[in-house]
Amino acid sequence: MxxxxxxxxxxxxxxxxxxxxxGASYKFLSLIGAGSFDIHISVPLVLEYEELAKRLQxxxxxxxxxxxxxxxxxCASGRQRKIHYLWRxxxxxxSDDMVLEVAVAGHCDYIITYNKRHFADAKSFGIGLLTPxxxxxxxxxxx
Numbered sequence: 001m002x003x004x005x006x007x008x009x010x011x012x013x014x015x016x017x018x019x020x021x022x023g024a025s026y027k028f029l030s031l032i033g034a035g036s037f038d039i040h041i042s043v044p045l046v047l048e049y050e051e052l053a054k055r056l057q058x059x060x061x062x063x064x065x066x067x068x069x070x071x072x073x074x075c076a077s078g079r080q081r082k083i084h085y086l087w088r089x090x091x092x093x094x095s096d097d098m099v100l101e102v103a104v105a106g107h108c109d110y111i112i113t114y115n116k117r118h119f120a121d122a123k124s125f126g127i128g129l130l131t132p133x134x135x136x137x138x139x140x141x142x143x
Contacts, residue, residue: 002036002139002140004037004038005037005038005109005110005135005139006038006040006079006106006108006110007037007038007039007040007108007109007110007112007135008039008041008045008099008102008103008106008108008110008112009028009112009113010096010111010112010113010114010115010119011045011048011049011095011099012113012114012115013025013028013112013114013132014029014049014052014053014074015049015052015053016114016132017029017030018062018067018070019056023132024132024133024135024136024142025132027132027136027141027142028132028135029070029074031141032073032074032078033073036141038078039077039078039079040079040080040102040103040105040106040108041075041078041080041081041102042082042083042098042102042105043080044083044098045098045099045102046074046075046078048098049071049074050071053067079106081102081105081106082105083101083102084105096115096118096119099111099113099119100119100121100122100127103122103127104127108127109127109128110127110128110129110130110135111128111129111130112130112132113130114131114132116131
């Protein structure tokens with residue numbers, strides 16, 4: 001039986017997936033709910049995803065209705081975490097603290113991010129750091 005990994009996605013992964021249907025971020029996003037991993041979220045983290053997604057002004061990118069549907073799916077599929085203890089300030093960027101808090105609250109195995117250096121402190125909580133490509137290779141979803 002395959003291990004189901006517990007993960008949280010940094011906003012840069014979600015936004016990269018919304019910007020392009022190519023690449024590991026999109027593949028990662030498309031696998032949410034497929035059973036190889038559980039994605040953990042919080043209300044503040046989803047609001048961060050939404051705020052950044054609203055800034056998408058690239059020609060030919062998904063219309064707002066599509067983005068809203070995608071974020072609704074992430075919310076429906078994700079494991080919502082209520083943050084009872086804030087670890088802030090722990091990291092240089094406060095929005096990264098929010099990701100770390102969800103990872104700690106959800107006892108996540110990994111934070112999926114393109115900015116591993118921003119989350120150096122995650123290792124002190126036993127949380128690994130992987131890019132979407134590294135994660136998909138590890139799970140066998142990408143060869």
